[in-house]
Each structure stands twice: as structure tokens, then as C-alpha cells.
Amino acid sequence: MNSMFHIPALCDSIPAELVPATGHDYALSLARCLLDARVIHGDVHPRRAREPLATSQTFLQQWVRDRLQGPQCLVPCFRLVLEGASDASTCMRTRQAGEATIVWFTECSAFAVGEALERLEGVHPLLGATVLSVIDKTNMSLIPTFTPWDTLGTAQEYYWYGERDESVALDEQCGDDPGMRATMRQEVVTREKIDAAFPE
Secondary structure (H helix, E strand, O other): OOHHHEOOOOOOOOOOEOOOHHHHHHHHHHHHHHHHOOOOOOOOOHHHHOOHHHHHHHHHHHHHHHHOOOOOOEEEEEEEEEOOOOOOOOOOOOOOOOOEEEEEEEEEOOOOOHHHHHHHHHHOOOHHHHHHHHHHHHHHHOOOOOOHHHHHHHHHHHOOOOOOOOHHHHHHHHOOOHHHHHHHHHHOOOHHHHHHHOOO
């Protein structure tokens, strides 16, 4: 909803948002439908009951989570838009008054796959490497990933001045001083460290 209609929460008897009466009626109808379908269930706090659109979205999100418990990295989410009761700026088409629209999106959390890939390698040689290769080749259409190739590319771009290893960076930072070079090799990301962490 437009932020100009949002009110600080002073007490339970004051609604958090000013909603036009017709929009409130539409939101109540939607909440009643979800209540009849047992999507909204259990005790509902009085403040939430006075905000039927937000309450409907909360219970719908829980309903989706209850049925999609498998995904560990992608969390499906949505925004519930109800004509006359919420900001419709995310929808390009004209909608009828009272029409509800769900705008889907996903949230992605970081997760490590190293152990799982090692177990796949134990099942069959190169199986883990194959899975990692497929993830790397398809990640643009799936989810953001950070693979060993990304690690190497990041090191080349940010630490090694675009070179294949740290030699040029060491030359520029340390010159011919062997002590400084040895210290810097310990402190920075080197090609040797990456190759050791991610063998071919």
C-alpha cells in the first residue's frame, strides 16, 4: 500500500493502514473464503483480524510452506494484490474491483554442496564433478551459484590483476624481496591454494 497511508502502530485498536471501505470489504470477502477453505485456522489475534488482506497473505504463505517442505535453497514467496485494497502497481493489466492477484517470487539462501558432491564421488568416480559441471553450466537459469570456477575468476579479477595466477600481483606489491613475497603468499589467495582446495 502507498506509504502515505501507513500509520505507526500505537495500540491494538488503531489499524496499521487506512484502507478504503470498499477495499476492506473485498479483503474481508477473501479472508472469509480462505477461512471457509480452512487455510485460515486457529486463533487469529484481534489486530490481525482487523487487517484481513495481510492476514490472508500470512496464512496463504504458511499453507504454501506446509505443502512445499522439500526445497532447501529456494523459498517460494508471493505478494497478494487485491484491487481496491492494495497497491496494484506491480500488475500491468487492468483488473476488476475485488480481483485478487498473486505475484510470485523466490528467495534463495546460501547452502554448501561440497559434502554432497564428495559423497557422489564416493558412489561413482566423477559423478560429483559431473553434477558440479551441470550446476555451473545451468546456474543462470536456475539459481545463483558460486563454484570453483567462480572462485578462480574472482581471484583473477580482484587479486591477480586479470592474470592466471598471483605472480604479477606479487611483483607489483613485493618486488624482488623474498621475505615479503613469502609473507604475501601466506596472506593472499594463490593459484596453488585454489588448486589444492578444488583439484581437477
